Structure formats: C-alpha cells, structure tokens
Amino acid sequence: DDIAAITTAQITALKATQMAALTTAQVVALSEDQVATLTTAQLAALTTVNLVQMSTGQVAAITTAQISALTTAQIVALTTDQVETLNSGQLAALTTAQLAKMEANDIAVMTTNQVSNLSTAQISSLTTAQIVALTTDQVAAMSTEQLAALTTAQLAKMETDDIAAITTAQITALKTAQMAALTTAQVVSLSEDQVATLTTAQLAALTTAQLAKMETADIAAITTALITALTTAQIAALTTAQVTALSEDQVATLTTAQLVALTTAQVAKMETGDIAAITTAQITALKTAQIAALTTTQAVAMSEDQVAVLKTAQVAALTTANLAALTTAQINALTTAQVTALTTAQIAALTTDQVAAMGTSQLAALTTAQLAKMETADIAAITTEQITALKTAQISALTTAQVVALSEDQVATLTTAQVAALTTAQVAKMETGDIAVITTAQITALKTAQMAALTTAQVAALSDDQVATLTTAQVAALTTAQVVTLTTAQVVALTTAQVSAMTTAQLVSLTTAQVVNMESDDLSAITTAQITALKTAQIAAITTAQISALTTAQIAALTTAQLTALTTAQIVALSTDQVIALKTAQLAALTTAQVTNMETDDLAALTTAQIKALSTVQMATLTTGEVKSLTTAQVAALTTAQLTALTTAQVVALSTDQVAAITTAQI
DSSP states (O other): OHHHHSOHHHHTTSOHHHHHHOOHHHHHHSOHHHHHHSOHHHHHHSOHHHHHTSOHHHHHHOOHHHHTTOOHHHHHHOOHHHHHHOOHHHHHHSOHHHHHHSOHHHHHHSOHHHHHTSOHHHHHHOOHHHHHHOOHHHHHHSOHHHHHHSOHHHHHHSOHHHHHHSOHHHHTTSOHHHHHHSOHHHHHHOOHHHHHHOOHHHHHHSOHHHHHHSOHHHHHHSOHHHHTTSOHHHHHHSOHHHHHHOOHHHHHHSOHHHHHHSOHHHHHTSOHHHHHHSOHHHHTTSOHHHHHHOOHHHHHHSOHHHHHHOOHHHHHHSOHHHHHHSOHHHHHHOOHHHHHHOOHHHHHHOOHHHHHHSOHHHHHHSOHHHHHTSOHHHHHHOOHHHHTTSOHHHHHHOOHHHHHHOOHHHHHHOOHHHHHHSOHHHHHHSOHHHHHHOOHHHHHHSOHHHHHHOOHHHHHHOOHHHHHHOOHHHHHHOOHHHHHTOOHHHHHHOOHHHHHHSOHHHHHHSOHHHHHTSOHHHHTTSOHHHHHHSOHHHHHHSOHHHHHHSOHHHHHHOOHHHHHTOOHHHHHHOOHHHHHTOOHHHHHHSOHHHHHTSOHHHHHTSOHHHHHHSOHHHHHTOOHHHHHHSOHHHHHHOOHHHHHHOOHHHHHHOOHHHHHHOOTTTO
16 A cells, blocks of 8 residues: 555656565556656566566556566566557557567467557567467458568468468568468468469469469469469479369460470360460460370360461371371361371371361372372272372372272272373272273373283273274283283274284284184274284184275285185185285195185186196196186186196086187197
C-alpha cells in the first residue's frame, strides 16, 4: 500500500538500485500511472522476475520510450499474455534487436493486427525461428511491403502452410530473389490461384529444380501470358507429367525457342490435342530429333496444314511407323518437295491406301531411287490416272518385280512415251496378260530392242490386231525364236508389208505349218531374195493356192533345189505364165515325175529355148498327151538327141504336122 501511495513525482526519484530492490509484490502494486511515469533507466532496472509479474494493464501503460529501453533479457522474459497486451505503438517502438530476442512463442501469440503493424525493418529482423512460429493467419495479415521485406533466408524458413496462406495480392509482391529462394516443398504448396497470379518476372525467377517440383495442376494454372515468360532452361526442366498437363492454349502460346527446348522425352508425352494446337509457325521450328520422337498417335494428330509446312528434313525424320500411320489426307497434304525428301525406308513403309491417295504431282516428284523401293503391292495400288503421271525416267527405274505387279488396267493406260521408256529387262518380265492388253498405239511405240526382248510366251500372247499393227521395223526385229512361236492366227494377221520386211533368217525359221497358213498375197509380196532363202521343206509345204499366187519373178528366182522340191500337185498348180518364167536351168533340173505331171498347155507354152533345155531323160518321160501338145515350132527346135530319145509310143503319138515340122538336120 505504501508503494501504491507514492506519487508519480516521488516514483521518478527512485534510484535504479532501489527499483531493482523492489519485490515482485511491490512491483505488482505499482499503479498504471506510476508505471507510465517510470524513467527508462528505472524500467530497465527491474528484474526479469519482477517484469514478468506485471499485469497486462501495467504492461499496456508502458510508454513507447520506456519499451524501447527494455533490455533484451527483459524482452525475452515477457510472457505471451504480456506480448498480446502490447499495442501497435508499443510494438512499433521495439528495436529490431529487441524484437529479434522475443521468443518464438511470443511471436506466435501476436494478433494479426499486431503483426500487420510491424515495420518492414522489424519484419526483416525476425529470426528464422520466429518466422517458423508465425501462424497462417499472421502471414495472411502481413502487408505486401512486409512480405517484400522478408529476407530470402526468412522466406525459405516459412512453413508450407504459411506459404499456402499468402494471398494472391501478397504473392505478386514477392521479389524475384525471394521467389528463387523458395524451397521445393514451398513451391509444391503453392495453390493454383497463387501460381496464376505470379508475374512473368517471378515465374522466370524460379529455378529449374523449383519448377520441376510444381504440381501438374499448378502448371496447368499458368496463364498463356505467363507461359511465354518461362526460360528455355525452365521448359527443358519440366517433368513429362507437367508437359502432359499443359493445356492446348498454353502449348499454342509457347515461343518457337521454348518448343525447341523441349526434350524428346517431353515431346513424346505431349497430348494429341496439344500437338494439334501447335501453330504452323511453331511446328517448323521443331528439331528433327523431336519429330522423330513423336508417337504414332501424335503424328496422326497433326493437321493437314501442319503436315504441309514441315521442312523436308523434318519429314525425313518421321519414323517409318509414324509415316505409315498418317492418314491419306495427311499424305495428300505433303508437298512435292516433301515427297522427294522421303527416305527409301519411308517409301517402303507407305501403305497401299496412302500410295493410292497421292496426287499425280506427288508421284511425279518421286526420285527413281524412291520409286524403286516402293513395294509391289503399292505399285499395284496406283490408279490409272496416277500411272500416266509418272515420268519416263521413273518408268525405266521400276524393278522387274514392280513391272510384274502392274495390273492390266495400269499397263493399258501407259502412254506411248512410257511404253517406249521400258527397258528390255522390264519388257521381258511383263505378264502375258499385260502384253495382251497393250493398245495398238502402245504396241507401235515399242522400240525394236524391246520387241526383240519379248519372250516367246509374250509374243504368243499378242492378239491378231496387235500383230497386224506392228511396224515393219518391229517385225524385222523379231528373233527367229519369236517368229517360230507365232500362232496360225498371228501368221494370218501379218500384212504384206510386214512379211516383205521379214529378214531371210526369219523366213527360213518359219515352220512348214506357219508357211502353209501364210496368206497368198503375203507370200507373193516377198522379194526374190527372200523366196530364194526358203528351205526346200518350206517350198514343198506351200499350198497349190499359194504356189499359183507366186509372181513369175519369184518362180524364176527359185533355186533348182527348191524347184525339184515341188510336189506334183504344186507343178500342176503352176500357171502357164509361171511355167514360161522358168529358166532353162530350172527346167533342166525338173525331175521326170515333175515333167510328166506338167499340164499340156503349160508345156505347149514353153519357148523353143526352154524346150531345148529339157534333157533326153526328161523327153523320154513325156506322156503321149504331152508330146501331142508340143507345137510344130517346139518340135522343130528339138535337138537330134532329144528326138532320138523319144520312145516308139511317143513317136507314134506325133501328129502329121509335128512330123512335117521335123527338119532334115534333126533326122
């Protein structure tokens, strides 16, 4: 009671030693007015034991000047109740050194109002232990200036719950250095709303390790405006799960530099919708390794516009599996330059549907090496419109297996230039069915070397109309082996011009069956050189109709061997003009059987020179009818030997006029 009775004037007179000597009961007895009157020295002299016994009212009475004079020991000694009693003015009066000595428990009991009134200097002086002690409500109550005042060390010690409690307004106040100081656990604790609020500078300040720990939902929350702020290093640091979490809008906003920074593993994890969202400008920036890393579903997800803008190197980088998976519309979108850039392995991987979908300009753009690698099934799938678009060089480059794979419709559509471009090896491998459908216009386009390359089976497959269309040069180019295989119908189909163009070797190779089936007009058109080259067996096989159609020049050209090969029927079939055309040497070579079967009119038509050419043996074999047919001029021309050779029967058969014609010289 005595202590309480001391006036404020008296209380200020007490020495520091006297103040330190006060008992706790005496200190507790001090009125709030007395406490407020104490000098800073007097208050600082109070023991920590006495100070902690002061009531909340007494503590509240302490002036800002007094509170700033408290020793660090006294500050440490303050109870949580006393700290809660401190008003904003008192707290603001605390020095940074005093505040740094306050126990963590005391910091934790501060009201949100008390915390929000701390100066930025005081905030930055808090120890890491005090920072850890802050509650989520206290952190949420801090001003943007206070948060910005936190050191990187302080921020790194803030609990994850506290980080999560930071408002979107507060998060934007953090400096880039503070952002970079966040632990990976703190980054994980960031909410989607917080991430979405980050500035481009803050996002760019995050380390690759921090960004890699960000939850996929947070990654998805990054705005399209923010996504472009990520550095290429940050992009490359994203996990495959984070890349998968990117939205189509985010992907479409990425810069070309960011896209290029993606690893092949990241690219392979992009969703098909994201692939489709890539702009044409972006897709051309992708590296060949990234293109090669695409999955088949991703490759199929590309739009036709995207496919069309791919660089030739990018197209060549597509795996064969991816290329084979492309839709026909995507294949059709390829430019001619892109088609030319396809590897031979890619060409071989194309499906029949893809090949059939290619435009004529695309097919025409294929190199000969590419076309040669196309599978036979793909060749067979080419439409007739496509086949005509192929260049002659491309046609020449087809493998023999590919030529075999051509359908009859495809072959029938080939242009004359394409047909002429086929190599002899290719022609020799064409199926007989394909040969049979070649048009007359195509057949005439074949070179002589191509004709000579045809197999005997192919020659036999030619229709009569095709044979009749062959040029004389083509006919002359046929080998003897080919000529021998000509069917009866084909031989009949030969024109007189074609037969005349045949070489002697070709004519000689004809079988007797073929010769027999030659038209009389065709046979009569061959030259004397050709007729002379015929074998005796061929001559003997000629029909009477054919023999009678021969010209007098052809008859006169027959060798004695050919003439003696004529059958009696053929001799009989000779016309008077043909007989007259016989040379004396030819007549002299006739067998007695042939002479015997000569018609009387033909014999009577012989000149005196021809009659004289007959041998005595031939004269002796003449029939009495033939002797009677001799003219008086012929009889008068007979030599003495010929007359002497006549048999009694032949002489008896002579008419009086014939006998009268015999000269004395003959007798």
